Amino acid sequence: MTNLAKLFALALLVLSQTSIANAQQSGTEPTDLVCDIGPTTKAFGGSQWLVYSCSDRRTVVVMSVPGNAAAPFYFVLHPSETGYRLGGEGTGNQELTAAAFNELQALSATDIETLIQETRRR
Template identity: 45%
Template sequence: MVGLTVSANGAASPEAPVLKCEVGPVSRQFGDTPWLVYSCEDAKSLVVVAAPGNPVMPFFFFLKHSQNGYTVRSEGTGDKSVTDAAAADLSQLSDEEIAALIAETQKATLRK
């Protein structure tokens, strides 16, 4: 299992409170590069991790749900043009598309 535990502010950190994001993964392309999508225990947030073969590995995005919609945060190193392209795709996801991704991660976990 590769999922992440992130702090509520979106950083990979041992600080409290933490949010476990280990449901899934499902494979997706964002910015024309491969990513693994995990949902979090709040059933509203996502972590998108660079998949094997992605030139920006290690890198992840955290899509956190709030009252005003979703915020996209990122952490890692790599080619900025690649991460910017993926960030642009992730920022365009609608609430409905994010909900569908969460449902897919939950189904993927059940199949394990």
């Protein structure tokens, strides 16, 4: 299994745990979250990233492009009661991942909706 495949599997695990935690907070049953819509390629923090959207039509996974100095790394933008939360994990270049984090954190809900629409055009 490649590092990118391992990272993607880890992202899916984090997303499933987030889905379970959100369901527990709201008192609903957790649902499986599948994040395989896309990808579209975007630049964040001066490097290239693959953007996937998820089956809930609200969650986004941003993964470093293979060969990118930020690789391996992924971010997850997921809805919360106050907007969107951003998390990430990996061992890529910290300067590049921090720059991407700052840019992703500045996205508005409308920007995130636009990203989701772009992934669905693929």
